[in-house]
Structures are given as C-alpha cells and as structure tokens.
Amino acid sequence: MDAYKLLITGGTPLVGETYVSGGKNTSVAVIPAALLSDEPCTLENLPDIEDVRVLAEILEGLGAKVHYDAVARRMTLDPRGVNTCRVPYKQSQRMRASYYLLGALLGRCGQAEVGYPGGCSIGARPVDQHLKAFRALGAEVEERGAIITAKGRMVGTAVFFDRITVGGTINAMLAAAKAEGTTVLYNVAREPHVVDLANFLNSMGCRVKGAGTDIIRITGAQHLHGSTYTVIPDQIETGTLMIAAAATRGDVVIRGCIPTHMEALTAKLLEMGVAVSDMDDAIRVRTVRGHRAVNVKTQEYPGFPTDLQQPMSALLTRASGDSVVIETIFESRFKHLTEMQRMGAHVRILDQTAIIEGVSELYGAPVTATDLRAGAALVIAGLMATGTTEIYEPGYIERGYEHIEEKLRSLGAKIWREPLEAR
Ligand code: EPU
Numbered sequence: 001m002d003a004y005k006l007l008i009t010g011g012t013p014l015v016g017e018t019y020v021s022g023g024k025n026t027s028v029a030v031i032p033a034a035l036l037s038d039e040p041c042t043l044e045n046l047p048d049i050e051d052v053r054v055l056a057e058i059l060e061g062l063g064a065k066v067h068y069d070a071v072a073r074r075m076t077l078d079p080r081g082v083n084t085c086r087v088p089y090k091q092s093q094r095m096r097a098s099y100y101l102l103g104a105l106l107g108r109c110g111q112a113e114v115g116y117p118g119g120c121s122i123g124a125r126p127v128d129q130h131l132k133a134f135r136a137l138g139a140e141v142e143e144r145g146a147i148i149t150a151k152g153r154m155v156g157t158a159v160f161f162d163r164i165t166v167g168g169t170i171n172a173m174l175a176a177a178k179a180e181g182t183t184v185l186y187n188v189a190r191e192p193h194v195v196d197l198a199n200f201l202n203s204m205g206c207r208v209k210g211a212g213t214d215i216i217r218i219t220g221a222q223h224l225h226g227s228t229y230t231v232i233p234d235q236i237e238t239g240t241l242m243i244a245a246a247a248t249r250g251d252v253v254i255r256g257c258i259p260t261h262m263e264a265l266t267a268k269l270l271e272m273g274v275a276v277s278d279m280d281d282a283i284r285v286r287t288v289r290g291h292r293a294v295n296v297k298t299q300e301y302p303g304f305p306t307d308l309q310q311p312m313s314a315l316l317t318r319a320s321g322d323s324v325v326i327e328t329i330f331e332s333r334f335k336h337l338t339e340m341q342r343m344g345a346h347v348r349i350l351d352q353t354a355i356i357e358g359v360s361e362l363y364g365a366p367v368t369a370t371d372l373r374a375g376a377a378l379v380i381a382g383l384m385a386t387g388t389t390e391i392y393e394p395g396y397i398e399r400g401y402e403h404i405e406e407k408l409r410s411l412g413a414k415i416w417r418e419p420l421e422a423r
C-alpha cells in the first residue's frame with residue numbers, strides 16, 4: 001500500500017504551457033535493446049519514472065553498468081559486464097516490460113531465464129505470441145513455475161502473429177536483431193514505439209525495415225555497435241494532458257509532442273466540440289463550447305489507443321448525452337469507471353462495453369487507482385469534480401507519468417499529496 005494519497009480540488013480550468021516527457025513504452029523497449037550492443041550506449045530523453053528506474057536496477061543485476069542521470073534524462077549503459085541471463089521472478093514481477101529481457105537476452109546470450117512479467121492488472125495478458133516467435137526463431141522454450149526459459153541459436157525466419165501485439169512484436173524484433181539471416185514478422189503492431197525501437201536498432205548497425213507497417217523485415221547483425229539515441233515523446237502522456245485540458249475547460253499548449261501520433265484522439269476531441277490545433281511540435285487544446293458525447297472503440301495504432309480509453313472515458317462522464325465506449329484490447333480496463341460512480345458518474349458496464357450517461361456535476365470522493373491509466377483517469381475525474389477527491393494507491397501513476405503533479409500544478413491545478421497517516 002502506498003504511504004501517501006493524492007488530493008485534488010477540482011473546478012479550476014488548466015491554463016498555460018507544459019511539455020511532454022520521453023515515452024514510457026518506448027523507453028522500456030529501448031533500454032533492454034541496448035543489451036544487444038557490444039559497446040556502451042547512451043539513451044536520451046528517458047522519462048524520470050518508476051519503470052525506468054526499476055529496469056535500470058534489473059539490468060545492473062545482470063551485470064551491466066548503468067548510470068541514469070534523472071535530471072539530464074540520460075542513461076549510459078555498458079552491457080559488456082553482463083554475466084547472467086537470469087532475471088528472478090521477484091524482479092520480473094516489478095514491471096510488465098521485464099518480458100523484453102527474454103528477447104534481449106536471447107539475442108545477446110542465446111539463452112534467457114525470466115520470471116513472468118508483472119505490470120498493470122487490466123486483463124489476462126498472455127505471452128503466447130512472444131514465445132511463438134522465439135520458437136520460430138529457433139529457441140527451445142519452457143514455462144515452469146512462473147519462469148520462462150528460452151535457449152537456442154536465433155536463425156532468421158518468418159513469423160505470423162495470430163493477433164496484433166505490441167509486446168510480441170518488440171520481443172521478436174529484439175530476438176531477431178542478432179539472428180543469422182533475415183526475419184520477416186507479419187501482422188505486427190504499428191505503434192510509434194515499434195518504429196522508435198527499429199530506429200534504435202538501426203542506429204546500432206542492425207537492418208530493420210518496414211516498422212510502422214504491418215510487415216517488418218530484420219536482417220540480423222553479428223555485432224551491434226554503441227549508439228547515442230533520443231527516444232520519442234510519450235504519446236499517452238500527451239493525450240492525457242490533452243484530455244485534462246479539455247476536462248477542465250481550459251486552454252493548454254502541450255510542447256515537445258508529435259501531433260501526428262495523436263490523430264485518433266484529436267479527431268475524437270474535435271467531434272466532442274473541443275478546439276484542438278496542431279503546431280510543429282506542440283498541440284493547443286481549449287474548450288470553446290459544451291462537450292458532446294461520442295462513441296469510442298479502442299484499436300491498435302493508428303486506432304484509438306487503449307491506454308487513452310481510461311482518461312477519455314473519465315472525460316465523457318461529463319459530456320452532454322450518452323457515450324458508448326468499447327474496449328477491444330484488454331478485458332478489464334473499466335475499473336476507474338466503477339470508482340467514478342462514487343463521484344456521481346452514471347455508467348453501465350457490460351463486459352467490454354461501457355455506456356456513459358453524461359452528468360452535469362461530479363463530486364469529490366475517496367477513490368482508489370487500480371492501475372496506471374486508471375490512476376490518470378481518476379486524476380482527470382478529480383480535476384473536473386466539485387470539492388476534493390482523494391486518490392489512494394497513487395504510486396501506479398508514478399510508474400508512467402513523469403512529475404505529473406508538478407506539471408498539472410504549473411497549469412493551475414490544485415493537486416497535492418498527503419501522508420496516509422493524516423487520513
Ligand atoms: N496478447 C495475447 N498474446 C500475446 C500477447 C498479447 O493474447 O502473446 C493479447 C493481450 O492479452 C491483449 C492484446 O493481445 O489483449 C494486446 O496486447 P499487447 O501485447 O499489444 O500489449 P502489451 O505488450 O501487454 C503494451 C503496453 C501497454 C499497452 C498495450 C497496447 C508496454 C510495456 N505495455 O502492452 O501499455 O496498453 O501494449 O497498446 O509497452 C500502459 O502503458 O498503461 C500499458 C498497459
């Protein structure tokens with residue numbers, strides 16, 4: 001249980017300028033990818049978040065030399081000291097992206113022993129497609145006692161994913177980067193972080209083509225050299241800030257983002273009546289009239305991202321009319337709406353569909369974050385509500401949002417923490 005709670009007194013429009021940090025889901029892929037190099041790598045623009053710090057510790061445990069300068073957002077990573085390919089269950093459970101160590105260690109050492117991944121409880125989240133790709137590349141894979149063991153020489157091949165998976169795509173790319181010959185991955189994820197990983201691998205001397213389309217070709221290289229690489233901005237943080245600006249009927253410029261990554265959200269906000277304008281590397285969001293209800297169905301990129309469904313559905317609780325939100329990626333991603341019922345939200349949930357009847361007022365209440373984006377959704381709910389909302393288990397939010405409280409405060413939000421004893 002977290003030692004503090006987050007308090008928000010809502011009702012203040014967010015106004016001003018803020019910036020976006022480096023991408024969480026790209027950082028947690030690029031950091032393990034550096035293990036494939038034969039030389040030190042420098043990664044820039046890594047967000048100062050819990051997931052990055054945990055991954056750095058896990059890599060140190062493997063024998064890599066890691067130095068993370070959280071102020072400069074820079075990590076130097078020398079993988080030459082890696083002396084084990086084993087990540088114990090207790091470590092792997094600390095985050096979802098620990099599964100990338102399977103692909104990265106297979107690529108580096110030809111073997112990996114990694115406990116089942118942890119991370120947000122938003123559905124069953126199997127890894128069968130990851131393992132299928134490793135097997136196709138030549139690994140013998142065993143699952144025993146919540147530990148996955150994979151061993152073998154990676155040889156280029158064709159892999160056809162049965163469903164689109166971000167984690168599976170990235171893990172297969174990691175395992176294939178040093179494989180002998182060419183690997184072709186079909187039906188892959190097209191998310192911006194898949195492209196970012198491909199760019200990083202290419203900067204180390206690998207040949208990855210097609211990232212961003214649904215077929216990726218990887219020609220492995222025996223030796224990958226060091227590289228200095230800057231990760232892309234976080235599109236989910238960008239989207240969360242955009243939604244927060246709309247939710248408070250504010251006027252916010254979000255700098256340092258990539259507007260083309262935001263098109264699915266931008267289209268929905270425009271449909272709601274929110275004014276969104278794109279600049280080169282910034283987006284301005286402001287509310288000029290009431291918000292209309294809209295329907296949202298999550299999809300793989302470039303569709304509406306599941307990671308923004310939770311903040312978006314929080315916003316829709318106060319739109320005028322009924323919205324239907326269909327979550328197609330994860331089975332259990334509406335827990336924030338159940339919490340928001342305590343704040344006056346009118347919601348019916350039927351399996352993976354939420355029917356949201358917009359209300360004119362939400363009121364502050366004690367609520368609990370059950371996962372990262374649920375936490376972000378509850379922050380948005382708190383910013384919209386009359387009175388003070390208390391969010392318990394806010395530590396989830398720190399896993400993925402850099403300095404979110406400071407960023408929101410700089411825009412005028414009344415958000416602060418209190419130790420739990422003060423309850
Ligand atoms: N799936 C399978 N088998 C597999 C892999 C996935 O059935 O082998 C299913 C999953 O259960 C899910 C769907 O396929 O229903 C898509 O899962 P995907 O593999 O794309 O998701 P993930 O790799 O577990 C990453 C992000 C998530 C993000 C999803 C979708 C990381 C560390 N996590 O998860 O991020 O929601 O892709 O975009 O990159 C978050 O940031 O809050 C978060 C949960």
